[in-house]
Amino acid sequence: MSIAKTYSPKDFEDKWYQYWMENDFFKSTPDEREPYTIVIPPPNVTGVLHMGHMLNNTIQDVLVRRARMSGKNACWVPGTDHASIATEAKVVAMLKEKGIDKKDLSRAEFLAYAYEWKDKYGGIILDQLKKLGASCDWSRTSFTMDPALSEAVIDTFIHLHKKGLIYRGVRMVNWDPKGLTAVSDEEVIRKEVNQKLYYIRYEVRSEKLKVESEKLDTESQPSTFNPELSTFLTIATTRPETIMADAAICVNPNDERYTHLHGKKVFVPLINREIPVILDEYVTMDFGTGCLKVTPAHDLNDYELGQKHHLPVIDILNDNGTLNEKAEILVGEDRFIARKKIAKLLDEAGYLEKVEDYKSQVGFSERTDAAIEPKLSMQWFCDMAEMAGPALDYVNNGDVKLIPDKFINTYRHWMENVKDWCISRQLWWGQQIPAWYAPNGEVVVAKTAEEALTKFKLNTQYSLLTTDELKQDEDVVDTWFSSWLWPISVFDPTVCGNPDAEGNADINYYYPTNDLVTAPEILFFWVARMIMAGHEFRGEAPFKNVYLTGIVRDKLGRKMSKSLGNSPDPLDLIEKYGADGVRVGMLLCSPAGNDIMFDESSCEQGRNFANKIWNAFRLIKGWEIDESLPNPNETTINWFESRFNEALAEIESNFKSYRLSEALMASYKLVWDDYCAWYLEMVKPAYQQPIDKATYEASIQYFERILKVLHPFMPFLTEELWHDEVFGKREEKDCCIVAQVPSSTPTNEKLLKEIDAVKQVVSEIRNIRNSKQISPKEALTLAVKVNSGIDYQTYSNIISKLANITELSNTDEKIAGAATFMAGRDEFFIPLAGSIDVEAEKESIKKDIEYLNGFLRGVNAKLANERFVQNAKPEIVANEQNKKADAEAKIQILEESLTALG
């Protein structure tokens, strides 16, 4: 049976994926083997595969397949995240296209649409992962809003509330006045905007100052503002429409210009409301005027300042961004119109000192492009301080390793400065907060309305309350509040909220998982919180290693994004290069923790590699065996055994330290250079000649071992070749995916070293052919003057074959009229009567001598340095002496050759 001339992945990739599935090779159940577990970072349920997923999941699949082939019970749990904000936004947009406004729907109606959407598009991304070859245990596919996982979220909320770690509080949220919703920080786009900085005078009511200020007025020096003499102080603001919400004016206590204002009161212009002057070092003296208007309701920093100084909160804005009656003036006007109008009013009343152009960053809603309004609202919080301690310890003491470890500092810094986590979201898609309100606004946390009622009735005041009167909190929890449970809830959701529960067989076997592969940007959102939840509910961290991948960028260094249109469609790439080619392409340029500069040409390299393997296979598959032939390749076969094990040891060590691209590169070179370029060239019979049985079997066996090494990187190609008839008939379950990768064994160092010398000899001969334009077809003879002790006769058939040498002889004398070269200390001569350019030969030798002399100078300088000889380790000094002796010997030989040439 012959096979196609070029590698054609489409012919077999789907076939093998199906075969693996049918044979349950991805499936894992607890048994006596050591488990190896990864939980997938769940992609958004309605998302589509992008290059970041490709990288991330390729790495996970390589790790899982490698573990599966190393005798472990490998379990990779897949699933999706409900991604409340992103998904709800998509559903809202979809409804809008249908002409439906979310506001017109009830919660239940909206959720019905959302589930419909999820059922339609959810899981597309998981099907795409199958194309990549992801060997997930699909029978374990989870979704963060599966009933059991949602219940785990609710139980967790109740548990932490009971512990006092969840509380209600006021918080400044990013309010979108157009979308009428709060949005997360991630959905706020900051843009630089040209604004105006308004300088506004506030009148200071103080009898003494009033008198002095009249002096100022008469002397009339308005351009030089002298606060000592003024009845006014001036503040600078970009938002004059919020002055009606002012609660104080703040100055720095160290600001000597304003010491006279300490303890004074001032009046808000236009509405004449009295507010105090407060002191706080928060105010920077050299910005604006050094006086800050404090508006707790409409600025986060002002809010915090207000809390500190017990100031009232005056919210003058409606949800839609218009002014309310608390503003007293301009009620009903939009905030931006109000800004212009109030500037005019201030100016007319003489309160506006000046207006400057000013650039500043303003947040805009990603979805509606409306300017974000900071707005105070009641939210649920999760206390982080207590949980951060243990989570930091796991990383500090190495129970959880970050790879690469440069992220430890960032992690530590974040954990030591952790802020409480606002967990409520003003959305419907997600787990609704299990809090229930009585008509009077009292709240209890309970799983059901009935339980809530029972809790209320503990207080006689509520003896007549009914469940119908209870209203559940409208908000849902933050998506991360469900995904932080992921490594636990995919195995046993019932232990969430029940730290004392024993847990089922799955969680006791698979937890803690081994490796987590994710992006550094969610180290805090997700990774840190999973560690917290793991500690809370299982008493140990949920994973041992966190492999942090980089961001996939294009070759110009730009982040790949839909809006830039610089991201190739992963499925197109797979179509073009094959899944194996893309996997290799991604891994070749992806060091851990560094961004990857993705260039499609690396996928081409991956495909070319696959093609190389394919054709090497075609070669050995085409060989005819002649059992009567002796084995002329024993040395070569022994050499490759050693070389294979040498490479295997390197690959093992690379895997151990998570250097996946280096493990792949070592495999690549083993196959392309050692197996194809050297081994096969050494053993392959002449055109259309048969091969001896021993060589054939060794070659086949080596090829099979190579397939095992390559399988984690290139699962489809290796499986396809694995089943070829040259390997004999295989049982149904005898598949590459479950084959056991061999462990490295000791190597024959002498043989490896001598073959290296032989390879050098062959290269030198080819080089001479190249430079003298001697065709590879023209046979030559070779003589060697051995100085190193290597018996080249052992390797004469290799040299003959690879360099087309008909005779290899030993000589004690230099041979005249020959092209010469050196390999190590050994001298080689290729007699080329008449075609030797003596001058060129001399030039070349002189050049070599020059190089060696330069080298020798460096070595001698070191050895002449007494302090080097005294201080350096003995083996270093000995090595330098070897280098010196070696260089001197070579120089001597070369100089003799030079003399011999005349």
Next chain:
RNA sequence: GGGAUAUUAGCUCAGUUGGUUUAGAGCGCUGCCUUGACAGGGCAGAGGUCACCGGUUCGAAUCCAGUAUAUCCCACCA
């Protein structure tokens, strides 16, 4: 503005506690090679004062200080 990390060949990266030929790999590049497993190939070759400036050391790509540039995280100042 605060912090972290990086800067090695045209590109993407190794360089494992400072000494292993005068710094390596893959790709690309240059030259030669086409009926022989593979042109998605073979052989050979050229390419770097290790960002810059000091310092420590017998010895620095490697350690320290500073400068420049880049990326990321945090705070983004009325």
